[in-house]
Amino acid sequence: MKALRLWPRSLVGQIIILVAIALFVAQAINFALLLQERNRLQLTGQTAPAVYRIVDALDNRPDRRGGDRPRARFITGAPALAGQARPDIERRAETMFQDIGLAIRSVRVVEDEDRRPNRRWAQIRQRAQGPGHEMDGPSRRRLVMAAEYQPGKWVVTQARSGDRPPRFGGWLMVQTLILYVIVLAPLLWIGRRLARPLKQLTSSAEQFARTGAGDPVDERGPGDVRDLTMAFNAMRGRIFAMLNEKDRMLGAIGHDLRTPLASLRVRTESVEDEGERARMSETIEEMNRMLEDILSLARAGRGAEAPQKVDLSALADAVVEDFIELGSPVDLAESDRAVANVRPRQIRRALRNLIENAIVYGDHAHVSVARGEGVIRLIVTDNGPGIADDRMEEMMEPFTRLEGSRNRDTGGAGLGLALVRAIMAEHGGALRLANRAGGGLEASLEIPVE
Numbered sequence: 001m002k003a004l005r006l007w008p009r010s011l012v013g014q015i016i017i018l019v020a021i022a023l024f025v026a027q028a029i030n031f032a033l034l035l036q037e038r039n040r041l042q043l044t045g046q047t048a049p050a051v052y053r054i055v056d057a058l059d060n061r062p063d064r065r066g067g068d069r070p071r072a073r074f075i076t077g078a079p080a081l082a083g084q085a086r087p088d089i090e091r092r093a094e095t096m097f098q099d100i101g102l103a104i105r106s107v108r109v110v111e112d113e114d115r116r117p118n119r120r121w122a123q124i125r126q127r128a129q130g131p132g133h134e135m136d137g138p139s140r141r142r143l144v145m146a147a148e149y150q151p152g153k154w155v156v157t158q159a160r161s162g163d164r165p166p167r168f169g170g171w172l173m174v175q176t177l178i179l180y181v182i183v184l185a186p187l188l189w190i191g192r193r194l195a196r197p198l199k200q201l202t203s204s205a206e207q208f209a210r211t212g213a214g215d216p217v218d219e220r221g222p223g224d225v226r227d228l229t230m231a232f233n234a235m236r237g238r239i240f241a242m243l244n245e246k247d248r249m250l251g252a253i254g255h256d257l258r259t260p261l262a263s264l265r266v267r268t269e270s271v272e273d274e275g276e277r278a279r280m281s282e283t284i285e286e287m288n289r290m291l292e293d294i295l296s297l298a299r300a301g302r303g304a305e306a307p308q309k310v311d312l313s314a315l316a317d318a319v320v321e322d323f324i325e326l327g328s329p330v331d332l333a334e335s336d337r338a339v340a341n342v343r344p345r346q347i348r349r350a351l352r353n354l355i356e357n358a359i360v361y362g363d364h365a366h367v368s369v370a371r372g373e374g375v376i377r378l379i380v381t382d383n384g385p386g387i388a389d390d391r392m393e394e395m396m397e398p399f400t401r402l403e404g405s406r407n408r409d410t411g412g413a414g415l416g417l418a419l420v421r422a423i424m425a426e427h428g429g430a431l432r433l434a435n436r437a438g439g440g441l442e443a444s445l446e447i448p449v450e
Contacts, residue, residue: 011198012191019187020180027176034172047092049159050109050145055102057155072157079146079156083112086143093145105148111161113141197221197229208236257291312338312347312376312447313369319351320367328359335369338376340449342427347445350423350431351378353416354443358382362440375429378445386435395433420445 008014057072086109097104141161146154201217216236217229265284271277313335323330351367358365362382370377387395395417421431429447436442 010195012188012195015191016184016187019184023176023179023183027172027179031172043088043092044096046143046161047089047096050143050157051093051096051100053157053159054145054147054155055100057157058102058149072155075154075156076152077154078148079108079154081108081110081144081146083110083144085109086111089143089145093147097147103149105151107148108146110144111141112144194221194225197225201229201232204232204236208239258288261287261291307341307343309339310342310344310347312340312342312378315344315348316351316367316369316378319348319355322352323355323359323365328355329364330355330359331364331366333366333368336371338369338371340376340447342447346423346426347378347447350420350445351380353420354378354380354445357416357443358384358441361385374448376447376449378447379442380444381436381440381442383440386439386441387433389435392433 008017053072057074089109090107093107093109094104097107142158143161144156144158146156148154197217197220204215204217207215216233219226219229219233221229261284265281268277268280268284271280316335317332320330320332355365355367358380359382362384364383366381368379368381370379417431417433424431424445424447427447429445432442432444432446434442434444
């Protein structure tokens with residue numbers, strides 16, 4: 001099972017993820033600042049009424065002036081306060097007293113629950129119901145604050161604790177979603193507009209690498225992308241011109257070389273020594289095959305043959321039959337129908353090269369067709385010496401032979417596997433070489449299927 005990819009591979013996806021992460025971090029910082037400010041305002045709202053009452057009580061205490069008694073009481077000695085201590089409100093009250101300019105030695109604050117008496121109609125209803133139906137009045141949270149304004153002298157007051165402000169987490173989430181829509185929707189549109197020509201450019205480059213022909217890319221999008229596509233189209237035009245010139249040159253070389261080879265073939269007929277005539281004819285045929293291999297390798301990727309659906313089992317059977325008719329030790333294993341979209345002449349050429357190598361380096365060639373997940377394999381095995389593991393890649397390079405001598409009886413010019421690999425690359429497949437456990441080599445053509 002493949003691991004889940006959390007990080008997208010596309011440019012648009014990465015940009016959107018980065019922007020989304022940046023927005024999330026910005027909103028998290030904004031949430032932290034809002035929460036801090038909300039707590040500060042809530043704390044100030046809870047502290048201010050009690051502080052105001054203490055300031056008012058100190059300004060109107062009996063030893064200073066007459067008048068109405070403030071809603072506070074003056075005591076001597078530390079007061080006994082019952083309830084939950086609120087050190088946060090104590091610190092805020094001390095700061096507010098300092099801001100006012102009032103010298104307060106210490107502050108103590110507790111929060112408790114205050115039972116209020118029932119209203120008049122509730123009391124009448126209770127008396128009508130009789131004894132045993134007494135009910136406590138409604139309760140509310142209150143703050144009790146005591147401030148020491150002189151050594152040993154305290155003023156005590158109380159105020160409502162205040163209701164908790166409504167939660168704003170839900171609204172902040174809605175705000176974040178709206179922000180995401182406002183920012184990411186245009187970004188997605190811009191990203192898709194930017195990625196569309198890049199995707200077309202990638203498709204054209206892959207098509208060119210696979211078939212040797214690629215469609216030109218539309219020059220659109222932002223200025224940098226248009227410059228890139230213009231440069232790609234110009235490069236594509238130059239490469240096509242060079243490849244066409246190469247094909248014309250190779251055609252001319254092939255024609256010019258075939259003419260003297262044909263002349264030499266005619267002249268060999270005039271040689272009286274039959275053995276010498278046979279050797280000369282064999283050399284000319286070998287030169288023809290080498291010329292054909294070189295031209296085929298040079299034209300790899302630019303074949304004129306159109307792909308078509310082919311039963312590879314039937315194709316392999318036809319190739320094996322050709323070898324059997326020539327007396328070659330080749331056999332084919334039975335296999336089911338395996339249809340793929342290929343260039344049949346090229347696949348036939350690749351399979352022939354593998355069978356010829358198996359016959360040259362082994363006593364027998366065994367051909368089979370196997371179908372796997374998304375791939376069809378044409379397998380050729382032999383009982384020869386195999387190939388050293390460190391030379392597997394080297395053997396698929398042009399003009400590389402298994403043994404270093406130039407003896408034509410033990411192989412050709414070293415172009416067979418190179419041509420097979422080029423044909424497989426044109427089909428989007430691969431040539432695989434592997435040593436068999438019981439000895440010999442296994443060469444397989446892996447052809448992808450839809």
